[in-house]
Amino acid sequence: MTRIVVVGGGAGGLELATKLGRKMGRKGKAKVTLVDRKSSHLWKPLLHEVATGSLDAGVDALSYRAHARNHGFEFTLGSLQNIDRETKQITLSEMHDKQGELIMPSRSIDYDILVLAIGSTSNDFNTPGVREHCIFLDSPEQAHRFREEMNNQFLKLHGNQGQGSVDIAIVGAGATGVELSAELHNAVKELRNYGFSDIDSSKLNVSLVEAGERILPALPARISGSAHQELTKLGVKVRTATMVTQADSEGLVTKEGERIPAQIMVWAAGIKAPDFMKEIAGLESNRINQLVVKDTLQTTLDDNIFVIGDLAQCTQADGKFVPPRAQAAHQMASHAYSNIVAMLGNKSLKAYEYKDHGSLVSLSNFSTVGSLMGNLTKGSMMVEGRIARVVYISLYRMHQMALHGALKTGLMMLVGRINRVLRPNLKLH
Numbered sequence: 001m002t003r004i005v006v007v008g009g010g011a012g013g014l015e016l017a018t019k020l021g022r023k024m025g026r027k028g029k030a031k032v033t034l035v036d037r038k039s040s041h042l043w044k045p046l047l048h049e050v051a052t053g054s055l056d057a058g059v060d061a062l063s064y065r066a067h068a069r070n071h072g073f074e075f076t077l078g079s080l081q082n083i084d085r086e087t088k089q090i091t092l093s094e095m096h097d098k099q100g101e102l103i104m105p106s107r108s109i110d111y112d113i114l115v116l117a118i119g120s121t122s123n124d125f126n127t128p129g130v131r132e133h134c135i136f137l138d139s140p141e142q143a144h145r146f147r148e149e150m151n152n153q154f155l156k157l158h159g160n161q162g163q164g165s166v167d168i169a170i171v172g173a174g175a176t177g178v179e180l181s182a183e184l185h186n187a188v189k190e191l192r193n194y195g196f197s198d199i200d201s202s203k204l205n206v207s208l209v210e211a212g213e214r215i216l217p218a219l220p221a222r223i224s225g226s227a228h229q230e231l232t233k234l235g236v237k238v239r240t241a242t243m244v245t246q247a248d249s250e251g252l253v254t255k256e257g258e259r260i261p262a263q264i265m266v267w268a269a270g271i272k273a274p275d276f277m278k279e280i281a282g283l284e285s286n287r288i289n290q291l292v293v294k295d296t297l298q299t300t301l302d303d304n305i306f307v308i309g310d311l312a313q314c315t316q317a318d319g320k321f322v323p324p325r326a327q328a329a330h331q332m333a334s335h336a337y338s339n340i341v342a343m344l345g346n347k348s349l350k351a352y353e354y355k356d357h358g359s360l361v362s363l364s365n366f367s368t369v370g371s372l373m374g375n376l377t378k379g380s381m382m383v384e385g386r387i388a389r390v391v392y393i394s395l396y397r398m399h400q401m402a403l404h405g406a407l408k409t410g411l412m413m414l415v416g417r418i419n420r421v422l423r424p425n426l427k428l429h
Contacts, residue, residue: 002030002344005090005111007080009036009064011043012309012329012336013117015402019337021073030344032073033109035092036064039077042140043399044119045326048180050143052150052187057140059419062403078107080118083281085302088112113304113340116291117333118277120310120324123270123288129247134267137176149264150184154191154199162198165205169252169262171244172269173210174218175361178227180266181208181236182363206236207260209252211243211269216361218323223361230363244269271324273311286313295351297336306340308332314352322354326395330402331355 004024006017017034024030040061042050049055068075078092088111095104122136135146153166168184170177188204208215208231215231215238216224231238239260246253251261273289284292284300290313292300297312299305309329314322322328332352339349400409 001028002112003033003110004030004113004115004340005033005035005109006115006117007035007090008117008119008309008311009034009038009041010117010119010309010329011326011399012333013115013119014041014062014064014067015330015399016115016117016308016333016336017073018067018071018403019333020340021068021071023337023341025072033076034064034068034073035076035078035080035090035109037077037079038140039064041067043326043396044138045175046396047137047140047143048176048183050140051137051146051180052183053147054183054186054190057143061140067403076107076109078104080116080276081106083114083283083305085281085305088114088304090114111304113306113343115306115308115336115340116277116311117308117329118274118311120271121274122267123272124267125270127244127246130267133247133249134171134265136267137180138271146264146266150187153263154196157199157203158196162203165203166264167205167207167251167262168264168266169207169209169260170266170268171209171252172267173208173212173215173238173240174268175216176268177208177210177266178215178231179362180268181206181231182234185234185236201235204235207262208236208238209242209244209254209260210238210240212240214240219361227361227363234363271310277311296339296349297332297352298339298349306336308336314354316354322352326399327357328354330399333402 004020006013006020009017013034017032020030020032025032040063042057042061046055046060050057064075076092078095080090081093082091084091089108090111092107092109094102094106097103120138122138124130124134135149136142137146150166157164157166170180184204184206185201188199188201191199214221214224215228228238243255244252245255247265251259252265253259271288273291275289277291278285278289283302283305286292290311291307292313293307294300295314297306297308297314299307309332310324312322312332316322331354335350335352342349397409397413400412404412
């Protein structure tokens with residue numbers, strides 16, 4: 001039986017393992033194994049909502065082990081340490097608890113086809129003080145840390161009868177930075193409903209710092225301008241063309257020597273693949289540790305290893321790289337599935353072509369802006385407001401559909417509506 005191992009349970013890896021498990025694992029055509037260093041999955045674009053308490057990760061997180069049981073694949077908890085391409089084995093690191101006690105020894109897993117979908121981490125570009133003083137919003141743990149620090153600052157402010165302010169600085173005005181800035185103002189609005197009557201938006205100072213000339217640099221200028229306008233209306237201090245050269249316990253320092261004071265700092269200024277991926281198993285990698293793949297999503301040096309999502313450097317026909325977006329991971333998962341099936345059937349593999357369906361940025365409950373691309377629009381169409389919000393939410397529904405199917409996704413939507421009545425709008429613990 002063919003052994004297919006998928007390492008990384010992010011959006012792409014989990015969708016691929018689910019599809020392979022349903023179509024091949026259940027029928028005994030292949031043994032499908034998903035490996036991840038965490039026991040549950042949360043859709044990464046939701047992390048800014050977890051950080052502010054707008055979303056309860058305990059409700060929305062998915063258990064890998066339970067999902068594997070329901071969809072015909074196996075789940076193994078562990079972190080990738082090495083790949084031996086000759087013996088076709090991956091090695092997982094030892095696992096320890098918080099006290100340093102050994103939980104699980106180092107293990108090896110055999111594979112015939114390996115899919116790497118480990119994703120990305122924040123890139124601090126070796127800026128002094130960033131790793132020590134900033135929060136990286138790239139995992140649920142970091143999101144929980146942010147929420148805890150934010151709640152503590154608001155409690156301090158409340159204890160001082162509203163004297164003072166909560167100063168938060170966010171470096172990087174991509175989707176994460178922009179969405180978090182707006183979500184923070186929504187959180188303050190909600191806090192007033194839970195006994196914090198002495199706290200309002202005037203007590204919250206959010207600085208969004210971007211080294212480039214405009215926010216949301218990956219999106220068209222008109223959408224960037226619209227989002228900039230909305231954030232300014234909310235009271236966010238948007239600072240473009242401002243490079244941060246240092247972080248310390250008091251705040252950020254810019255290239256010009258100016259200080260941006262902050263009690264909480266978030267670094268969302270770029271991504272890279274994990275450092276241990278650089279030239280792992282002798283595979284070709286780039287300067288941000290991504291593995292270079294052919295248009296079939298196979299690595300350039302080993303056809304038995306596929307790479308999808310943020311970990312892959314995949315060149316398009318126009319010479320540009322596929323961007324690190326959720327929609328790209330979703331598309332790559334589907335394409336890798338088709339190519340793996342073709343490979344097992346001794347058929348030719350097809351080239352992956354990235355289809356840009358546009359980008360949407362949620363400004364919490366205040367607005368949503370973005371662009372849609374497709375045959376209907378013959379180019380791109382700017383959308384905002386309620387229509388954009390519906391489309392934005394539908395991206396998450398597509399992810400849920402890929403994992404659970406239409407019926408379960410429909411039930412989840414119903415439960416979500418019920419929870420809006422039963423649960424507080426803000427997670428306060």
